[in-house]
Amino acid sequence: xxxxxxxxxxxxxxxxxxxxxxxxxxxxxxxxxxxxxxxxxxxxxxxxxxxxxxxxxxxxxxxxxxxxxxxxxxxxxxxxxxxxxxxxxxxxxxxxxxxxxxxxxxxxxxxxxxxxxxxxxxxxxxxxxxxxxxxxxxxxxxxxxxxxxxxxxxxxxxxxxxxxxxxxxxxxxxxxxxxxxxxxxxxxxxxxxxxxxxxxxxxxxxxxxxxxxxxxxxxxxxxxxxxxxxxxxxxxxxxxxxxxxxxxxxxxxxxxxxxxxxxxxxxxxxxxxxxxxxxxxxxxxxxxxxxxxxxxxxxxxxxxxxxxxxxxxxxxxxxxxxxxxxxxxxxxxxxxxxxxxxxxxxxxxxxxxxxxxxxxxx
Numbered sequence: 001x002x003x004x005x006x007x008x009x010x011x012x013x014x015x016x017x018x019x020x021x022x023x024x025x026x027x028x029x030x031x032x033x034x035x036x037x038x039x040x041x042x043x044x045x046x047x048x049x050x051x052x053x054x055x056x057x058x059x060x061x062x063x064x065x066x067x068x069x070x071x072x073x074x075x076x077x078x079x080x081x082x083x084x085x086x087x088x089x090x091x092x093x094x095x096x097x098x099x100x101x102x103x104x105x106x107x108x109x110x111x112x113x114x115x116x117x118x119x120x121x122x123x124x125x126x127x128x129x130x131x132x133x134x135x136x137x138x139x140x141x142x143x144x145x146x147x148x149x150x151x152x153x154x155x156x157x158x159x160x161x162x163x164x165x166x167x168x169x170x171x172x173x174x175x176x177x178x179x180x181x182x183x184x185x186x187x188x189x190x191x192x193x194x195x196x197x198x199x200x201x202x203x204x205x206x207x208x209x210x211x212x213x214x215x216x217x218x219x220x221x222x223x224x225x226x227x228x229x230x231x232x233x234x235x236x237x238x239x240x241x242x243x244x245x246x247x248x249x250x251x252x253x254x255x256x257x258x259x260x261x262x263x264x265x266x267x268x269x270x271x272x273x274x275x276x277x278x279x280x281x282x283x284x285x286x287x288x289x290x291x292x293x294x295x296x297x298x299x300x301x302x303x304x305x306x307x308x309x310x311x312x313x314x315x316x317x318x319x320x321x322x323x324x325x326x327x328x329x330x331x332x333x334x335x336x337x338x339x340x341x342x343x344x345x346x347x348x349x350x351x352x353x354x355x356x357x358x359x360x361x362x
Contacts, residue, residue, distance in 0.1 A: 036304040043311035089215040093279045095314040100227045100276030102313025105287025107269040118288035119273035122178030125282030126185035127156025128274045146223045146278035153274025210283035210336020223279040230272040285343020
């Protein structure tokens with residue numbers, strides 16, 4: 001497919017099946033770009049302030065400026081030790097995982113053409129949990145957990161694809177199958193935890209609820225590098241997703257192979273979600289809620305809104321972790337409990353809205 005044809009197609013591509021509209025005149029597109037840039041700037045400033053607050057809050061308190069200086073290796077040596085060795089790995093994990101989950105959720109919603117699609121609802125986080133807990137059961141090195149989580153996520157994708165292929169189910173209805181896959185894998189994980197020795201069961205249980213506790217730099221570098229590389233591949237595929245938004249017939253006429261490209265992009269999105277979940281466990285609802293919030297603020301999906309989605313995902317997960325550590329008076333509460341509490345009402349609202357929307361005819 002030629003680059004000019006692809007550019008023309010992406011200019012005309014609708015916002016996807018989750019409520020986007022066809023771009024209007026150039027002035028309207030310029031307003032949307034300005035709105036996206038404005039919200040991205042706001043999110044970036046909030047993220048810097050929240051990062052400084054997270055690094056400076058705790059038993060050893062410091063200002064945002066002192067915390068950021070300590071992160072760079074300047075200032076009081078005690079502050080540098082506390083920030084760089086204990087707080088920074090947790091904060092960086094939240095930033096990376098939040099961005100990865102949100103971007104993966106946005107891509108899955110577009111590819112499935114379903115606003116309820118996310119790693120939580122199609123079995124990906126269940127598969128990642130299965131792989132990671134199975135690795136914990138073998139007593140293997142913690143550095144292998146990202147690889148195990150990726151394998152578990154791909155296992156969920158294979159199960160989902162196998163059911164869909166046998167029943168010839170439309171891609172828009174695969175979320176129902178994904179929920180069944182998610183629950184089946186969750187049951188397998190619970191069975192393993194019950195059979196574990198007490199010391200392993202506690203660690204596995206904490207991981208499966210979504211937690212940032214005890215992150216270290218080795219996990220951050222390995223998991224973060226994998227998430228970054230996969231994110232680059234997802235961003236490079238953004239223009240093809242825009243063409244697929246036009247429909248399979250139109251995309252085929254423009255030179256794409258819709259089936260092959262959709263499968264490839266789905267695999268990339270699933271890999272991104274699995275690797276992000278490997279850093280935090282299956283943190284619920286970040287991938288589901290953030291793309292909807294970004295569409296509400298900035299309009300239909302574009303490359304710019306994908307960047308805003310990443311920033312918002314990081315912001316949401318880091319804010320939730322701050323609530324867990326310093327606001328909610330429950331010691332050891334996993335961050336996944338907070339995101340699930342926030343996300344459950346959101347999912348209910350989305351399902352009610354979907355029930356009220358008029359049916360589309362093909």
